[in-house]
Amino acid sequence: MSLTAITDRIAAACAAAGRAPDSVRLIAVSKVQPPERVEAVIAAGHRCFGENRVQEAQGKWPAWQNATPGIELHLLGPLQSNKVRPAVELFDAIHSLDRLKLAQRIADLAQQVGRAPGLFVQVNTGDETQKAGISANEVDAFVRDVTALDLPVAGLMCIPPADQDPVPHFDLLADLAARNGLTGLSMGMSADFEAAIARGATHVRVGSAIFGARVPG
Numbered sequence: 001m002s003l004t005a006i007t008d009r010i011a012a013a014c015a016a017a018g019r020a021p022d023s024v025r026l027i028a029v030s031k032v033q034p035p036e037r038v039e040a041v042i043a044a045g046h047r048c049f050g051e052n053r054v055q056e057a058q059g060k061w062p063a064w065q066n067a068t069p070g071i072e073l074h075l076l077g078p079l080q081s082n083k084v085r086p087a088v089e090l091f092d093a094i095h096s097l098d099r100l101k102l103a104q105r106i107a108d109l110a111q112q113v114g115r116a117p118g119l120f121v122q123v124n125t126g127d128e129t130q131k132a133g134i135s136a137n138e139v140d141a142f143v144r145d146v147t148a149l150d151l152p153v154a155g156l157m158c159i160p161p162a163d164q165d166p167v168p169h170f171d172l173l174a175d176l177a178a179r180n181g182l183t184g185l186s187m188g189m190s191a192d193f194e195a196a197i198a199r200g201a202t203h204v205r206v207g208s209a210i211f212g213a214r215v216p217g
């Protein structure tokens, strides 16, 4: 696979769904990948990347950001309370908002730092105990509470259970977003991004299909 193969498939999925090709943002998930693979994708002109861990991202992205203007970074993994400051300083968007305390801390820091990341609320659509995210039935109240902190919510994010058809989860997330007036839908990974685009995804998070299998660290 390569970057152009994926962007072609995204364009085809958009066309099939009657959507404009630029209505879907491709987040290239570079976690744990060898630097030369990431550098090749930057050199190919891609600018939007996703990482799972604040510390890992802090170690590698500032140099690439200095070398290449216009890099956009998305945090996809869980955010610990003691990592909120570096996260707000480094990331343009956070896809794992799932606690009001975290929202409060982001709101405070956004004031101090003078920039607020785009925020996606993570929804545990499969109610999996090992997975982060709030329950579907908590979404309405949570979005209301976050918005009350003067923090705009960009949309919702989900990671469907690995052993299930993801489509009902994508539909649930789309319904929850629509009824809360949210336009952003962060859903779809290497195995299912086309199905996610068919159900309205605005941000697909694609790692291994672009970079190759992650080498276990």
Ligand SMILES: *Cc1c(COP(=O)(O)O)cnc(C)c1O
Binding pocket: 029, 031, 052, 076, 077, 159, 189, 190, 191, 205, 206, 207, 208, 209
């Ligand atoms: C790793 C990861 C991805 C990318 O997964 P692939 O299957 O490699 O495309 C997407 N979203 C999240 C939250 C991830 O942790």
